[in-house]
Amino acid sequence: MSSVASAPAAPSAAPRATRRPSTLVAYSWELRKLISQKRTYLGLGLGVTLPVIFVIVQNVNTHHGGGDSIFAAQITQSGLATPVLMLLFESVFFLPLIASLVAGDIVAAEDNNGTLKTILTRSVDRGQLFAAKALAALTYAVIAVYLASIVAAVGGVASWGFNAIKTFSGSTVSASEGLLLVIAANACYLITLAAVVCIALLLSTATRNSIAGVGGAIGIVILMYIVAGIPGLEGIKPYLLTEQFENWHGLLRTPTDWAPVTHSLWVSALYAVPSLVAGYLIFLRRDVAGG
Amino acid sequence: MSDAPPPQAGDVEAQPVRARGLVKRYKEVLAVDHIDLNVQRGDVYGFLGPNGAGKTTTLRMALGLIVPTEGTVQLFDREPMRVGARALEGVAGFVEAPRFYPYMTGRRNLQLLAALDGGDASERIDEVLETVELAPRGKHKVGGYSHGMRQRLGIAAALLRRPRLLILDEPATGLDPAGMRDMRTLIRRLADEGITVLLSSHQLPEVQELCDRVAIVDKGRVVYEGALADLRRQGGAGYRLRSTDDARALEIVKAQGGVQDASGDEHGISFQAEETTVGELSLALAHAGVGILALTPELATLEDLFFRLTEPDGTPGSHDNGSLSDGRPAAETNTILASR
Numbered sequence: 085m086s087s088v089a090s091a092p093a094a095p096s097a098a099p100r101a102t103r104r105p106s107t108l109v110a111y112s113w114e115l116r117k118l119i120s121q122k123r124t125y126l127g128l129g130l131g132v133t134l135p136v137i138f139v140i141v142q143n144v145n146t147h148h149g150g151g152d153s154i155f156a157a158q159i160t161q162s163g164l165a166t167p168v169l170m171l172l173f174e175s176v177f178f179l180p181l182i183a184s185l186v187a188g189d190i191v192a193a194e195d196n197n198g199t200l201k202t203i204l205t206r207s208v209d210r211g212q213l214f215a216a217k218a219l220a221a222l223t224y225a226v227i228a229v230y231l232a233s234i235v236a237a238v239g240g241v242a243s244w245g246f247n248a249i250k251t252f253s254g255s256t257v258s259a260s261e262g263l264l265l266v267i268a269a270n271a272c273y274l275i276t277l278a279a280v281v282c283i284a285l286l287l288s289t290a291t292r293n294s295i296a297g298v299g300g301a302i303g304i305v306i307l308m309y310i311v312a313g314i315p316g317l318e319g320i321k322p323y324l325l326t327e328q329f330e331n332w333h334g335l336l337r338t339p340t341d342w343a344p345v346t347h348s349l350w351v352s353a354l355y356a357v358p359s360l361v362a363g364y365l366i367f368l369r370r371d372v373a374g375g
Numbered sequence: 376m377s378d379a380p381p382p383q384a385g386d387v388e389a390q391p392v393r394a395r396g397l398v399k400r401y402k403e404v405l406a407v408d409h410i411d412l413n414v415q416r417g418d419v420y421g422f423l424g425p426n427g428a429g430k431t432t433t434l435r436m437a438l439g440l441i442v443p444t445e446g447t448v449q450l451f452d453r454e455p456m457r458v459g460a461r462a463l464e465g466v467a468g469f470v471e472a473p474r475f476y477p478y479m480t481g482r483r484n485l486q487l488l489a490a491l492d493g494g495d496a497s498e499r500i501d502e503v504l505e506t507v508e509l510a511p512r513g514k515h516k517v518g519g520y521s522h523g524m525r526q527r528l529g530i531a532a533a534l535l536r537r538p539r540l541l542i543l544d545e546p547a548t549g550l551d552p553a554g555m556r557d558m559r560t561l562i563r564r565l566a567d568e569g570i571t572v573l574l575s576s577h578q579l580p581e582v583q584e585l586c587d588r589v590a591i592v593d594k595g596r597v598v599y600e601g602a603l604a605d606l607r608r609q610g611g612a613g614y615r616l617r618s619t620d621d622a623r624a625l626e627i628v629k630a631q632g633g634v635q636d637a638s639g640d641e642h643g644i645s646f647q648a649e650e651t652t653v654g655e656l657s658l659a660l661a662h663a664g665v666g667i668l669a670l671t672p673e674l675a676t677l678e679d680l681f682f683r684l685t686e687p688d689g690t691p692g693s694h695d696n697g698s699l700s701d702g703r704p705a706a707e708t709n710t711i712l713a714s715r
Contacts (some may be wrong), residue, residue: 104460105691116487203487203488204438205438206409371442
């Protein structure tokens with residue numbers, strides 16, 4: 085600023101009422117922030133790594149006559165079996181981890197970097213910002229799930245064709261119907277994953293610590309798996325979040341079994357809604373002194 | 376506080392900052408202890424105090440970043456913790472160092488903040504980048520900016536909002552002498568354009584040069600609030616005398632009624648007195664045949680007064696309990712100053 089005195093005139097001090105931005109504007113900028121960060125691509129990269137490795141390995145095995153694994157028969161019948169199998173593998177731990185990488189960090193990182201105080205002194209309310217962050221974290225989870233599925237489907241179809249696929253009940257559905265089932269299965273899985281996102285968001289807000297946000301959410305998932313395996317606690321098993329990760333299996337049966345989906349809807353809501361409300365209330369009244 | 380609708384952004388009669396009984400307690404630590412502040416329209420208001428005095432905590436409460444334990448703070452009659460972002464209409468600034476997203480360019484950061492401001496803020500990015508002379512670096516990522524450049528980007532981000540009240544916490548910290556001078560020039564110019572400025576600073580010469588009113592806080596309490604000129608007058612109307620015979624002159628000065636704290640050194644004689652007494656003294660010196668080479672008024676500097684108010688013995692670096700340099704207990708003197 086060596087020649088500030090001769091710089092263009094500073095803005096007028098005239099008061100003027102401005103139209104305040106919508107939550108949608110804040111949400112769009114949360115997405116742009118995600119796009120600008122390497123961490124975002126690390127998570128997405130992790131999500132597509134497994135399908136890529138799987139397709140390559142299965143192709144190599146097939147070409148070397150090693151197609152006698154338990155998956156080989158189904159996998160080679162239709163490329164659409166690959167995204168189903170990948171969802172089965174990744175839904176247990178991988179996708180909750182990837183979703184938590186962003187949701188557990190999205191508030192805490194900004195608090196620690198001091199940028200939270202920068203954006204909280206603008207014209208959007210705290211509630212709007214929290215909603216924007218929650219929507220961005222959920223959007224990331226949706227993208228991670230579908231990106232992994234798309235990569236698996238493209239790899240599978242390119243390797244083994246766009247053919248009819250067998251359901252868990254043994255009946256066969258057409259390739260186009262199979263594709264719709266894959267899309268719907270991912271959507272059902274996202275119901276439960278959204279609850280994990282909400283828990284991670286709460287931990288990120290309450291602890292102001294990214295490691296606690298990410299690690300805490302994953303820790304809760306692991307804890308539920310352990311609890312589910314403890315003899316004598318079978319009664320609570322249907323109400324554990326981890327049990328709902330398989331809710332989409334009902335879609336791949338004939339006739340379609342909607343019971344696991346509806347059950348997972350309200351069980352996931354039991355975890356998601358209190359977490360989201362608690363996170364929102366904490367965010368509204370918390371002291372922002374970081375950075 | 377009444378439930379009446381908050382004043383509109385154009386309500387120019389509202390007081391920019393009014394804090395009443397503001398308290399912030401962190402468990403056992405009382406960071407802010409019943410602070411009252413009155414920043415009037417057009418003020419360049421200095422907010423001073425030693426490290427840990429509660430300045431930044433007070434500013435955070437003013438901007439709605441932290442919740443007061445007790446009391447209220449209003450910006451243009453609106454309470455940030457009550458009405459949210461609406462209370463910040465016409466208000467901009469930063470507490471501690473301004474923070475930005477290091478993985479975005481300076482311009483991108485301003486675009487983000489302008490989007491969160493609404494209105495025409497996004498149309499003014501080029502203008503504010505020019506104002507703080509960051510236009511050539513706007514396309515570079517903030518992660519590569521120097522401290523001074525981030526400070527300037529902080530000012531640019533504040534100007535996007537067309538503020539009527541600018542709250543700046545140590546804006547010159549970390550700047551080189553030229554940067555500090557330019558920051559002062561910028562603040563002065565913004566004030567001249569009608570923006571009320573609340574300036575927290577450790578740079579006492581900067582505050583003395585820029586501010587017309589000040590609040591001095593110590594240990595979470597306001598020990599003085601008012602016009603800087605009044606404070607300096609209260610600090611003592613001092614005079615320095617050089618004469619043809621300093622030894623004889625010192626005897627005459629000490630003998631003159633109404634003169635206080637007379638002392639001599641190699642630079643002459645210093646003393647405190649009212650103007651009428653100084654007139655009588657000059658006649659007495661002439662009558663005694665002592666020639667006056669120079670008789671100049673000396674107001675206490677802000678630095679002198681700051682240490683007198685915030686250090687128990689009025690000298691830098693002293694934190695012992697005791698009385699001020701004039702012998703009165705600290706609490707008594709503070710009350711006298713604060714009551715003016």
